[in-house]
Amino acid sequence: MRDIRLTKLPRHDGPIDVAYLELVLRDLIGKFDPRNPNNDFAGAFVVASDGSATIGDDSRLASQRPLPLVNVGNRLSAQTTNPLSSTGTVSTASITIASHVLQCAGFTVSYNGGTISGLTPLTEYFVYAQDDGWPDNPGGAVSYAATTSPATAVASNNLYYVGSITTANSTPAGTITNITQANPGVVTVTAHGFSSGNTILISGVVGMTQVNGNTYTITVLTPDTFSIGQDTTAYTAYSSGGTATRVSSGTSGGGGGGWGFPIP
């Protein structure tokens, strides 16, 4: 697309009157009129006989797709679910990005999950990924990174901003001794110390393996039991083992996906 420039108007002596202004405006509007063969797009607007118009310059714009409006820190998420969670120790933390779907205008993009390790606990990170498949084949397996600078997350083309999260610190884990086949399933962890509303990551369970690697927002029933809000009646029976670890979830931002727009 060429730069928009005003036509060189005839020399005008004297005060600027209405007639002159009209001349200027007509010229300016004509630059945008697709019916004008001398428009500043030099025929880039191709008008069909039915009156419809397409951009036929070098087809660059014709191949573009609408992008969801997004800015770093935008709390209006276009993701189907907040994919970010964090676990940590006293000295290091990790961010887990769950597999998720990004809803865009007219199409969806599925992203595989990933993990970013070796981060600083209790620190706000902005998570992003490089989507080399954009625009023809976006999504799938991508490499995630985390930065404390929000500008970095959207600094260049083909970057997908996932969201922000404050990393967790020490998360004492509880040993699971039972999980019921019920709706919802109930987990037994002696003296778990959790609170209702906590997000719990379950891992290492033998038997009811369907719960492994998943996070659940729990409801405390007793000091030794809590429900996970998941129907486990059809799951394989619990056999042994397992750990329940409290994790933190992305709460600030936590979504709003989008890509950087290639500059022609």
Add this chain to the structure above:
Amino acid sequence: MTVTVTQVTGPDPAFLYIRGSVEGYPAATRTRSIPLAMLADGTLNVATEKAALVADVEQAVINLQAAAAAMQEI
């Protein structure tokens, strides 16, 4: 199942990126991003990170297989 682990590129050169996959299960592919600084000072090591990645991928495959089995019963 055999998990294949390869090094891939990523958006930040300060990270090492490794990707694990199982043939036939593209949805189970997972990528792990490791700060080079943590590898340099010994806080993290590639072997441990690789093992964690393999475990993630294996669990994802198990979940997919369980989902497929459940679909057979519908």
